Amino acid sequence: MIANTIGFQTLVKREMVRTFAIINQVIWPPVIQTLLYVFVFGLALGSRIQSVQGVSYAQFLIPGLIMLQVIDQTYSESSSSVFQGRFMNSIQELLIAPLSATEIVLGYVVAGAVRAIFIALLITVLGIVFVHTAPTNWVLYLLTIVLVSVLFSALGIVFGLLAEKFDHIAVMTTFFITPLVFVGGVFTSTQFLPPLVQTISLFNPMFYMIDAFRRSYIAAGDVPLWLSFTVVGGLAIISLAVALRMMATGYKLRT
Amino acid sequence: MSTPALHINGLVKRYGDFTAVDGISLDVQQGEFFGLLGPNGAGKTTTINAIVGLAHITSGSIALFGLDVVRDWRAARLRVGLAPQEYNFDRYLNIRDVLIYQAGYYGLRGPAVAKRADLLLERFDLASKAKQPYTKLSGGMKRRLTLARALIHEPPLVILDEPTAGVDVELRLELWSLLRELNTNGTTIILTTHYLEEAEELCDRIGIIQSGKLVALEKTRQLVGDGSLQDVFLELTRR
Numbered sequence: 118m119i120a121n122t123i124g125f126q127t128l129v130k131r132e133m134v135r136t137f138a139i140i141n142q143v144i145w146p147p148v149i150q151t152l153l154y155v156f157v158f159g160l161a162l163g164s165r166i167q168s169v170q171g172v173s174y175a176q177f178l179i180p181g182l183i184m185l186q187v188i189d190q191t192y193s194e195s196s197s198s199v200f201q202g203r204f205m206n207s208i209q210e211l212l213i214a215p216l217s218a219t220e221i222v223l224g225y226v227v228a229g230a231v232r233a234i235f236i237a238l239l240i241t242v243l244g245i246v247f248v249h250t251a252p253t254n255w256v257l258y259l260l261t262i263v264l265v266s267v268l269f270s271a272l273g274i275v276f277g278l279l280a281e282k283f284d285h286i287a288v289m290t291t292f293f294i295t296p297l298v299f300v301g302g303v304f305t306s307t308q309f310l311p312p313l314v315q316t317i318s319l320f321n322p323m324f325y326m327i328d329a330f331r332r333s334y335i336a337a338g339d340v341p342l343w344l345s346f347t348v349v350g351g352l353a354i355i356s357l358a359v360a361l362r363m364m365a366t367g368y369k370l371r372t
Numbered sequence: 373m374s375t376p377a378l379h380i381n382g383l384v385k386r387y388g389d390f391t392a393v394d395g396i397s398l399d400v401q402q403g404e405f406f407g408l409l410g411p412n413g414a415g416k417t418t419t420i421n422a423i424v425g426l427a428h429i430t431s432g433s434i435a436l437f438g439l440d441v442v443r444d445w446r447a448a449r450l451r452v453g454l455a456p457q458e459y460n461f462d463r464y465l466n467i468r469d470v471l472i473y474q475a476g477y478y479g480l481r482g483p484a485v486a487k488r489a490d491l492l493l494e495r496f497d498l499a500s501k502a503k504q505p506y507t508k509l510s511g512g513m514k515r516r517l518t519l520a521r522a523l524i525h526e527p528p529l530v531i532l533d534e535p536t537a538g539v540d541v542e543l544r545l546e547l548w549s550l551l552r553e554l555n556t557n558g559t560t561i562i563l564t565t566h567y568l569e570e571a572e573e574l575c576d577r578i579g580i581i582q583s584g585k586l587v588a589l590e591k592t593r594q595l596v597g598d599g600s601l602q603d604v605f606l607e608l609t610r611r
Contacts, residue, residue: 120446127476131462138464206460213424213454214477215446372427
Protein backbone atom coordinates (compact mmCIF):
# COMPACT_ATOMS: atom_id res chain seq x y z
CA MET A 118 0.00 0.00 0.00
CA ILE A 119 2.86 2.40 0.82
CA ALA A 120 5.84 1.77 -1.45
CA ASN A 121 7.47 5.19 -1.09
CA THR A 122 7.77 5.12 2.70
CA ILE A 123 10.18 8.05 2.86
CA GLY A 124 7.94 10.13 0.61
CA PHE A 125 4.93 9.36 2.79
CA GLN A 126 6.85 10.18 6.00
CA THR A 127 8.11 13.41 4.44
CA LEU A 128 4.56 14.51 3.72
CA VAL A 129 3.48 13.74 7.30
CA LYS A 130 6.48 15.71 8.59
CA ARG A 131 5.71 18.58 6.23
CA GLU A 132 2.15 18.74 7.55
CA MET A 133 3.47 18.90 11.11
CA VAL A 134 5.87 21.69 10.14
CA ARG A 135 2.88 23.55 8.73
CA THR A 136 0.91 22.96 11.94
CA PHE A 137 3.62 24.45 14.13
CA ALA A 138 4.29 27.28 11.67
CA ILE A 139 0.69 28.40 12.25
CA ILE A 140 0.43 27.37 15.87
CA ASN A 141 -1.70 30.41 16.75
CA GLN A 142 -4.25 29.20 14.24
CA VAL A 143 -4.16 25.48 14.90
CA ILE A 144 -3.04 24.64 18.41
CA TRP A 145 -3.81 27.57 20.73
CA PRO A 146 -7.39 28.41 19.65
CA PRO A 147 -8.80 25.01 20.66
CA VAL A 148 -6.96 25.22 23.98
CA ILE A 149 -8.15 28.76 24.74
CA GLN A 150 -11.70 28.01 23.59
CA THR A 151 -11.83 24.93 25.78
CA LEU A 152 -10.62 26.91 28.79
CA LEU A 153 -13.38 29.44 28.18
CA TYR A 154 -16.03 26.75 27.81
CA VAL A 155 -14.83 25.06 31.00
CA PHE A 156 -14.86 28.27 33.04
CA VAL A 157 -18.11 29.73 31.69
CA PHE A 158 -20.23 26.62 31.15
CA GLY A 159 -18.49 24.01 33.25
CA LEU A 160 -17.51 25.79 36.41
CA ALA A 161 -19.77 28.86 36.51
CA LEU A 162 -23.11 27.69 35.06
CA GLY A 163 -22.36 24.00 35.58
CA SER A 164 -22.10 24.42 39.34
CA ARG A 165 -25.87 24.78 39.36
CA ILE A 166 -26.31 21.34 37.77
CA GLN A 167 -26.01 18.53 40.29
CA SER A 168 -24.59 15.75 38.10
CA VAL A 169 -24.77 14.27 34.61
CA GLN A 170 -24.25 10.54 34.08
CA GLY A 171 -22.87 10.34 37.61
CA VAL A 172 -20.18 13.05 37.33
CA SER A 173 -20.08 16.84 37.74
CA TYR A 174 -21.19 18.87 34.74
CA ALA A 175 -17.64 20.17 34.16
CA GLN A 176 -16.33 16.59 34.12
CA PHE A 177 -19.10 15.60 31.73
CA LEU A 178 -18.18 18.53 29.49
CA ILE A 179 -14.45 17.80 29.01
CA PRO A 180 -14.67 14.76 26.67
CA GLY A 181 -17.30 16.53 24.57
CA LEU A 182 -15.08 19.57 24.25
CA ILE A 183 -12.11 17.43 23.23
CA MET A 184 -14.20 15.82 20.50
CA LEU A 185 -15.49 19.24 19.39
CA GLN A 186 -11.93 20.51 18.89
CA VAL A 187 -10.65 17.29 17.35
CA ILE A 188 -13.43 17.34 14.76
CA ASP A 189 -13.13 21.05 14.03
CA GLN A 190 -9.34 21.23 13.79
CA THR A 191 -8.91 18.00 11.87
CA TYR A 192 -11.34 19.05 9.17
CA SER A 193 -10.14 22.67 9.01
CA GLU A 194 -6.46 21.86 8.77
CA SER A 195 -6.71 19.07 6.29
CA SER A 196 -9.07 21.00 4.00
CA SER A 197 -7.08 24.24 4.17
CA SER A 198 -3.76 22.48 3.61
CA VAL A 199 -5.04 20.75 0.48
CA PHE A 200 -6.82 23.84 -0.79
CA GLN A 201 -3.83 26.09 -0.12
CA GLY A 202 -1.61 23.59 -1.94
CA ARG A 203 -3.93 23.83 -4.93
CA PHE A 204 -4.25 27.60 -4.69
CA MET A 205 -0.47 28.16 -4.46
CA ASN A 206 0.15 25.19 -6.77
CA SER A 207 2.70 23.83 -4.29
CA ILE A 208 0.78 20.54 -4.33
CA GLN A 209 2.45 20.04 -7.71
CA GLU A 210 5.58 19.01 -5.76
CA LEU A 211 3.65 15.93 -4.63
CA LEU A 212 1.91 15.29 -7.92
CA ILE A 213 5.09 15.03 -9.98
CA ALA A 214 6.91 12.97 -7.36
CA PRO A 215 6.76 9.17 -7.25
CA LEU A 216 3.97 9.26 -4.67
CA SER A 217 0.77 7.30 -5.18
CA ALA A 218 -2.70 8.67 -4.41
CA THR A 219 -2.82 6.37 -1.38
CA GLU A 220 0.50 7.69 -0.08
CA ILE A 221 -0.62 11.30 -0.49
CA VAL A 222 -4.03 10.79 1.12
CA LEU A 223 -2.61 8.73 3.99
CA GLY A 224 0.09 11.38 4.46
CA TYR A 225 -2.57 14.02 5.11
CA VAL A 226 -4.71 11.64 7.17
CA VAL A 227 -1.92 10.40 9.43
CA ALA A 228 -0.77 13.99 9.98
CA GLY A 229 -4.37 14.86 10.85
CA ALA A 230 -4.50 12.04 13.41
CA VAL A 231 -1.19 13.09 14.99
CA ARG A 232 -2.40 16.71 15.18
CA ALA A 233 -5.71 15.56 16.68
CA ILE A 234 -4.01 13.45 19.36
CA PHE A 235 -1.71 16.37 20.23
CA ILE A 236 -4.63 18.79 20.61
CA ALA A 237 -6.65 16.23 22.55
CA LEU A 238 -3.77 15.60 24.95
CA LEU A 239 -3.37 19.33 25.60
CA ILE A 240 -7.05 19.65 26.45
CA THR A 241 -6.88 16.47 28.52
CA VAL A 242 -4.18 18.12 30.62
CA LEU A 243 -6.49 21.12 31.11
CA GLY A 244 -9.20 18.72 32.25
CA ILE A 245 -6.84 17.12 34.76
CA VAL A 246 -5.64 20.48 36.10
CA PHE A 247 -8.90 22.44 36.24
CA VAL A 248 -11.67 19.84 36.45
CA HIS A 249 -9.80 16.88 37.98
CA THR A 250 -10.98 14.45 35.36
CA ALA A 251 -8.91 12.09 33.22
CA PRO A 252 -9.61 9.25 30.82
CA THR A 253 -10.05 5.89 32.46
CA ASN A 254 -9.80 3.92 29.24
CA TRP A 255 -6.84 5.17 27.17
CA VAL A 256 -7.26 2.57 24.44
CA LEU A 257 -10.80 3.75 23.77
CA TYR A 258 -9.62 7.36 24.06
CA LEU A 259 -6.96 6.91 21.35
CA LEU A 260 -9.05 4.63 19.16
CA THR A 261 -11.94 7.10 19.01
CA ILE A 262 -9.66 10.06 18.26
CA VAL A 263 -7.93 8.13 15.49
CA LEU A 264 -11.22 7.01 13.91
CA VAL A 265 -12.75 10.48 14.09
CA SER A 266 -9.60 12.17 12.78
CA VAL A 267 -9.39 9.73 9.87
CA LEU A 268 -13.01 10.59 9.01
CA PHE A 269 -12.53 14.36 9.18
CA SER A 270 -9.07 14.45 7.62
CA ALA A 271 -10.43 12.52 4.66
CA LEU A 272 -13.48 14.78 4.54
CA GLY A 273 -11.11 17.76 4.64
CA ILE A 274 -9.23 16.41 1.63
CA VAL A 275 -12.50 15.94 -0.25
CA PHE A 276 -13.64 19.51 0.44
CA GLY A 277 -10.11 20.88 -0.11
CA LEU A 278 -10.35 19.40 -3.60
CA LEU A 279 -13.95 20.44 -4.25
CA ALA A 280 -13.55 24.06 -3.06
CA GLU A 281 -13.06 26.83 -5.57
CA LYS A 282 -12.32 29.41 -2.88
CA PHE A 283 -11.56 29.41 0.85
CA ASP A 284 -15.15 30.37 1.54
CA HIS A 285 -16.35 27.00 0.24
CA ILE A 286 -14.35 25.17 2.91
CA ALA A 287 -16.18 27.13 5.61
CA VAL A 288 -19.57 25.98 4.30
CA MET A 289 -19.03 22.53 5.74
CA THR A 290 -17.88 23.91 9.10
CA THR A 291 -20.54 26.60 9.44
CA PHE A 292 -23.59 24.74 8.23
CA PHE A 293 -22.88 21.13 9.12
CA ILE A 294 -19.99 20.35 11.45
CA THR A 295 -20.47 23.05 14.12
CA PRO A 296 -24.28 22.74 14.42
CA LEU A 297 -24.20 18.94 14.44
CA VAL A 298 -21.42 18.82 17.03
CA PHE A 299 -23.22 21.32 19.28
CA VAL A 300 -26.45 19.33 19.22
CA GLY A 301 -24.59 16.02 19.27
CA GLY A 302 -24.07 15.82 23.00
CA VAL A 303 -21.10 18.08 23.75
CA PHE A 304 -22.99 20.14 26.31
CA THR A 305 -25.73 17.80 27.39
CA SER A 306 -26.70 14.16 27.55
CA THR A 307 -29.50 13.24 25.16
CA GLN A 308 -31.29 11.83 28.23
CA PHE A 309 -32.09 15.46 29.12
CA LEU A 310 -33.71 16.07 25.75
CA PRO A 311 -37.39 15.56 24.82
CA PRO A 312 -38.11 12.10 23.34
CA LEU A 313 -38.53 13.46 19.80
CA VAL A 314 -35.17 15.24 19.89
CA GLN A 315 -33.57 12.12 21.34
CA THR A 316 -34.79 10.19 18.30
CA ILE A 317 -33.55 12.89 15.93
CA SER A 318 -30.12 12.75 17.64
CA LEU A 319 -29.77 9.16 16.51
CA PHE A 320 -29.44 10.49 12.94
CA ASN A 321 -26.61 12.86 13.96
CA PRO A 322 -23.25 11.12 13.38
CA MET A 323 -21.49 13.50 15.79
CA PHE A 324 -23.63 12.10 18.60
CA TYR A 325 -22.00 8.66 18.17
CA MET A 326 -18.47 10.13 18.10
CA ILE A 327 -19.03 12.12 21.28
CA ASP A 328 -20.84 9.30 23.03
CA ALA A 329 -18.08 6.78 22.22
CA PHE A 330 -15.36 9.18 23.31
CA ARG A 331 -17.12 10.09 26.54
CA ARG A 332 -17.04 6.41 27.47
CA SER A 333 -13.24 6.69 27.70
CA TYR A 334 -13.84 9.11 30.61
CA ILE A 335 -17.13 7.92 32.06
CA ALA A 336 -17.93 4.26 31.69
CA ALA A 337 -21.46 5.13 30.56
CA GLY A 338 -23.11 6.29 27.40
CA ASP A 339 -26.44 6.79 25.67
CA VAL A 340 -25.98 4.12 22.98
CA PRO A 341 -23.97 0.88 22.84
CA LEU A 342 -20.28 1.31 21.94
CA TRP A 343 -20.46 -1.15 19.04
CA LEU A 344 -23.15 0.99 17.42
CA SER A 345 -21.06 4.16 17.76
CA PHE A 346 -18.00 2.47 16.30
CA THR A 347 -20.02 1.02 13.44
CA VAL A 348 -21.38 4.47 12.52
CA VAL A 349 -18.04 6.31 12.90
CA GLY A 350 -16.02 3.53 11.30
CA GLY A 351 -18.45 3.27 8.40
CA LEU A 352 -18.33 7.00 7.75
CA ALA A 353 -14.53 7.01 8.02
CA ILE A 354 -14.28 4.25 5.41
CA ILE A 355 -16.65 6.08 3.06
CA SER A 356 -14.78 9.41 3.42
CA LEU A 357 -11.42 7.76 2.95
CA ALA A 358 -12.65 5.91 -0.13
CA VAL A 359 -13.98 9.14 -1.68
CA ALA A 360 -10.74 11.03 -0.90
CA LEU A 361 -8.66 8.22 -2.39
CA ARG A 362 -10.82 8.08 -5.49
CA MET A 363 -10.58 11.85 -6.03
CA MET A 364 -6.82 11.83 -5.54
CA ALA A 365 -6.37 8.81 -7.81
CA THR A 366 -8.34 10.43 -10.62
CA GLY A 367 -6.52 13.71 -10.04
CA TYR A 368 -9.76 15.59 -9.43
CA LYS A 369 -8.99 19.31 -9.96
CA LEU A 370 -5.30 18.40 -9.69
CA ARG A 371 -4.35 16.79 -12.96
CA THR A 372 -5.86 18.09 -16.20
CA MET B 373 21.83 3.84 -30.16
CA SER B 374 20.86 4.12 -26.48
CA THR B 375 17.25 4.32 -25.29
CA PRO B 376 15.95 7.86 -25.84
CA ALA B 377 15.60 10.03 -22.75
CA LEU B 378 12.12 10.91 -24.00
CA HIS B 379 9.99 9.03 -26.50
CA ILE B 380 6.61 10.49 -27.40
CA ASN B 381 4.43 8.43 -29.71
CA GLY B 382 1.25 9.90 -31.18
CA LEU B 383 0.43 11.98 -28.10
CA VAL B 384 -3.09 13.36 -28.12
CA LYS B 385 -4.58 15.46 -25.34
CA ARG B 386 -8.15 16.65 -25.56
CA TYR B 387 -10.13 18.87 -23.21
CA GLY B 388 -13.71 18.22 -24.23
CA ASP B 389 -13.95 19.27 -27.88
CA PHE B 390 -10.65 21.14 -27.77
CA THR B 391 -7.54 19.28 -28.90
CA ALA B 392 -4.54 20.77 -27.12
CA VAL B 393 -2.01 18.26 -28.42
CA ASP B 394 -2.73 16.57 -31.71
CA GLY B 395 -0.64 13.49 -32.44
CA ILE B 396 2.84 14.64 -31.47
CA SER B 397 5.65 12.10 -31.90
CA LEU B 398 9.27 12.85 -31.10
CA ASP B 399 12.38 11.47 -29.45
CA VAL B 400 14.92 13.31 -27.34
CA GLN B 401 18.23 11.50 -27.07
CA GLN B 402 20.18 11.14 -23.85
CA GLY B 403 22.52 14.06 -23.31
CA GLU B 404 20.69 16.25 -25.78
CA PHE B 405 19.71 19.88 -25.19
CA PHE B 406 16.28 20.08 -26.80
CA GLY B 407 14.13 23.15 -27.34
CA LEU B 408 10.34 22.97 -27.53
CA LEU B 409 9.03 26.17 -29.04
CA GLY B 410 5.67 27.47 -30.03
CA PRO B 411 3.37 30.45 -29.57
CA ASN B 412 1.17 30.81 -26.50
CA GLY B 413 -1.47 28.08 -26.36
CA ALA B 414 0.34 25.90 -28.90
CA GLY B 415 0.47 22.90 -26.56
CA LYS B 416 3.99 23.10 -25.08
CA THR B 417 2.96 23.16 -21.42
CA THR B 418 0.29 20.51 -22.00
CA THR B 419 2.95 18.28 -23.54
CA ILE B 420 5.24 18.87 -20.56
CA ASN B 421 2.40 18.23 -18.15
CA ALA B 422 1.67 14.93 -19.88
CA ILE B 423 5.35 13.96 -19.55
CA VAL B 424 5.54 14.66 -15.81
CA GLY B 425 2.09 13.29 -14.96
CA LEU B 426 0.20 16.53 -14.45
CA ALA B 427 -2.08 15.86 -17.43
CA HIS B 428 -3.90 12.66 -18.33
CA ILE B 429 -3.03 11.35 -21.79
CA THR B 430 -6.01 11.00 -24.12
CA SER B 431 -4.15 8.68 -26.49
CA GLY B 432 -0.62 7.85 -27.50
CA SER B 433 2.25 7.09 -25.17
CA ILE B 434 5.24 8.68 -23.48
CA ALA B 435 8.32 6.88 -22.22
CA LEU B 436 11.21 8.25 -20.19
CA PHE B 437 14.40 6.21 -20.62
CA GLY B 438 12.19 3.36 -21.85
CA LEU B 439 9.77 3.59 -18.92
CA ASP B 440 6.14 4.26 -19.76
CA VAL B 441 4.96 7.31 -17.77
CA VAL B 442 1.56 5.69 -17.09
CA ARG B 443 2.45 2.04 -16.58
CA ASP B 444 5.86 2.56 -14.94
CA TRP B 445 4.99 5.95 -13.48
CA ARG B 446 6.94 5.61 -10.26
CA ALA B 447 10.24 4.66 -11.91
CA ALA B 448 9.69 7.16 -14.74
CA ARG B 449 9.12 10.08 -12.35
CA LEU B 450 12.40 9.38 -10.57
CA ARG B 451 14.17 10.14 -13.83
CA VAL B 452 12.76 13.57 -14.51
CA GLY B 453 12.95 16.92 -12.76
CA LEU B 454 10.60 19.76 -13.58
CA ALA B 455 11.39 23.44 -13.19
CA PRO B 456 8.00 25.08 -13.76
CA GLN B 457 7.59 28.65 -14.86
CA GLU B 458 5.78 29.69 -11.69
CA TYR B 459 7.25 29.83 -8.20
CA ASN B 460 5.23 27.12 -6.49
CA PHE B 461 7.44 26.54 -3.46
CA ASP B 462 6.13 25.36 -0.12
CA ARG B 463 5.66 28.56 1.85
CA TYR B 464 6.14 26.88 5.23
CA LEU B 465 9.67 25.69 4.49
CA ASN B 466 12.94 27.56 4.32
CA ILE B 467 14.76 27.23 1.04
CA ARG B 468 17.15 24.51 2.23
CA ASP B 469 14.16 22.52 3.43
CA VAL B 470 12.41 23.10 0.10
CA LEU B 471 15.20 20.98 -1.39
CA ILE B 472 15.38 18.45 1.45
CA TYR B 473 11.61 17.85 1.47
CA GLN B 474 11.47 17.60 -2.30
CA ALA B 475 14.14 14.90 -2.11
CA GLY B 476 12.02 13.21 0.56
CA TYR B 477 9.02 13.03 -1.76
CA TYR B 478 11.35 11.22 -4.18
CA GLY B 479 12.19 8.69 -1.48
CA LEU B 480 15.60 10.16 -0.58
CA ARG B 481 16.90 11.33 2.77
CA GLY B 482 19.94 11.28 4.98
CA PRO B 483 23.34 12.94 4.99
CA ALA B 484 23.82 12.45 1.23
CA VAL B 485 20.66 14.48 0.52
CA ALA B 486 21.67 17.20 2.98
CA LYS B 487 25.08 17.38 1.33
CA ARG B 488 23.55 17.60 -2.13
CA ALA B 489 21.16 20.33 -0.99
CA ASP B 490 24.09 22.32 0.40
CA LEU B 491 26.07 21.79 -2.80
CA LEU B 492 23.16 22.98 -4.94
CA LEU B 493 22.60 26.02 -2.73
CA GLU B 494 26.29 26.82 -3.04
CA ARG B 495 26.34 26.24 -6.79
CA PHE B 496 23.26 28.38 -7.33
CA ASP B 497 24.54 31.11 -5.02
CA LEU B 498 21.75 30.62 -2.50
CA ALA B 499 23.75 29.36 0.48
CA SER B 500 23.52 32.65 2.36
CA LYS B 501 19.71 32.45 2.16
CA ALA B 502 19.44 28.78 3.18
CA LYS B 503 17.37 29.44 6.30
CA GLN B 504 15.06 32.04 4.77
CA PRO B 505 11.60 31.45 3.30
CA TYR B 506 11.39 31.73 -0.46
CA THR B 507 9.28 34.86 -0.14
CA LYS B 508 12.43 36.71 0.94
CA LEU B 509 14.27 35.86 -2.28
CA SER B 510 14.61 38.09 -5.33
CA GLY B 511 13.08 36.99 -8.63
CA GLY B 512 16.43 35.75 -9.88
CA MET B 513 17.05 33.77 -6.72
CA LYS B 514 13.62 32.17 -6.93
CA ARG B 515 14.38 31.18 -10.51
CA ARG B 516 17.64 29.57 -9.41
CA LEU B 517 15.85 27.80 -6.55
CA THR B 518 13.35 26.37 -9.05
CA LEU B 519 16.24 24.86 -10.96
CA ALA B 520 17.97 23.59 -7.80
CA ARG B 521 14.74 21.91 -6.68
CA ALA B 522 14.38 20.16 -10.04
CA LEU B 523 17.90 18.77 -9.63
CA ILE B 524 17.81 17.63 -6.00
CA HIS B 525 17.02 14.00 -6.84
CA GLU B 526 19.69 13.96 -9.57
CA PRO B 527 17.37 13.24 -12.49
CA PRO B 528 19.03 12.42 -15.81
CA LEU B 529 16.38 14.54 -17.57
CA VAL B 530 15.38 18.07 -16.60
CA ILE B 531 12.46 19.94 -18.11
CA LEU B 532 12.61 23.70 -17.89
CA ASP B 533 9.44 25.61 -18.63
CA GLU B 534 10.52 29.11 -19.59
CA PRO B 535 13.36 29.27 -17.08
CA THR B 536 14.40 32.79 -18.00
CA ALA B 537 10.95 34.38 -18.25
CA GLY B 538 10.96 37.78 -16.61
CA VAL B 539 14.61 37.82 -15.60
CA ASP B 540 17.17 40.48 -16.49
CA VAL B 541 19.90 39.99 -19.10
CA GLU B 542 22.65 39.38 -16.56
CA LEU B 543 20.75 36.62 -14.80
CA ARG B 544 19.68 35.13 -18.10
CA LEU B 545 23.31 34.78 -19.15
CA GLU B 546 24.13 33.30 -15.77
CA LEU B 547 21.32 30.75 -16.12
CA TRP B 548 22.50 29.89 -19.63
CA SER B 549 25.91 29.15 -18.19
CA LEU B 550 24.41 26.93 -15.49
CA LEU B 551 22.30 25.05 -18.03
CA ARG B 552 25.26 24.50 -20.35
CA GLU B 553 27.30 23.17 -17.46
CA LEU B 554 24.46 20.84 -16.49
CA ASN B 555 24.14 19.55 -20.03
CA THR B 556 27.89 19.13 -20.42
CA ASN B 557 27.83 16.97 -17.29
CA GLY B 558 25.41 14.59 -19.03
CA THR B 559 21.95 15.81 -18.04
CA THR B 560 19.41 15.78 -20.84
CA ILE B 561 17.58 19.11 -20.98
CA ILE B 562 14.24 19.99 -22.51
CA LEU B 563 13.63 23.71 -22.62
CA THR B 564 10.61 25.74 -23.54
CA THR B 565 11.13 29.41 -24.10
CA HIS B 566 9.71 32.41 -25.87
CA TYR B 567 13.21 33.82 -26.31
CA LEU B 568 14.23 32.49 -29.69
CA GLU B 569 17.83 33.60 -29.30
CA GLU B 570 17.95 31.49 -26.14
CA ALA B 571 16.85 28.39 -27.99
CA GLU B 572 19.25 29.16 -30.84
CA GLU B 573 22.11 29.66 -28.39
CA LEU B 574 21.51 26.61 -26.19
CA CYS B 575 19.63 23.89 -28.03
CA ASP B 576 21.11 21.11 -30.18
CA ARG B 577 17.73 20.44 -31.70
CA ILE B 578 14.42 22.26 -31.80
CA GLY B 579 10.81 21.17 -32.12
CA ILE B 580 8.17 23.75 -32.96
CA ILE B 581 4.55 23.19 -32.00
CA GLN B 582 1.66 25.03 -33.58
CA SER B 583 -1.97 24.36 -32.66
CA GLY B 584 -1.02 21.10 -30.97
CA LYS B 585 0.90 19.74 -33.96
CA LEU B 586 4.62 19.38 -34.36
CA VAL B 587 5.42 21.53 -37.39
CA ALA B 588 9.22 21.34 -37.25
CA LEU B 589 11.77 19.02 -35.68
CA GLU B 590 15.34 19.57 -36.74
CA LYS B 591 18.83 20.31 -35.60
CA THR B 592 19.10 23.97 -34.71
CA ARG B 593 21.66 24.72 -37.42
CA GLN B 594 19.58 23.04 -40.12
CA LEU B 595 16.40 24.70 -38.97
CA VAL B 596 17.91 28.18 -38.94
CA GLY B 597 19.96 27.73 -42.13
CA ASP B 598 21.19 31.05 -43.44
CA GLY B 599 18.33 33.00 -41.91
CA SER B 600 17.29 33.48 -38.30
CA LEU B 601 15.24 31.33 -35.98
CA GLN B 602 12.80 34.20 -35.66
CA ASP B 603 12.05 34.14 -39.41
CA VAL B 604 11.63 30.36 -39.40
CA PHE B 605 9.46 30.48 -36.30
CA LEU B 606 7.17 33.18 -37.68
CA GLU B 607 6.88 31.36 -40.98
CA LEU B 608 5.94 28.06 -39.33
CA THR B 609 3.59 29.46 -36.73
CA ARG B 610 1.73 31.99 -38.88
CA ARG B 611 -1.94 31.49 -38.17
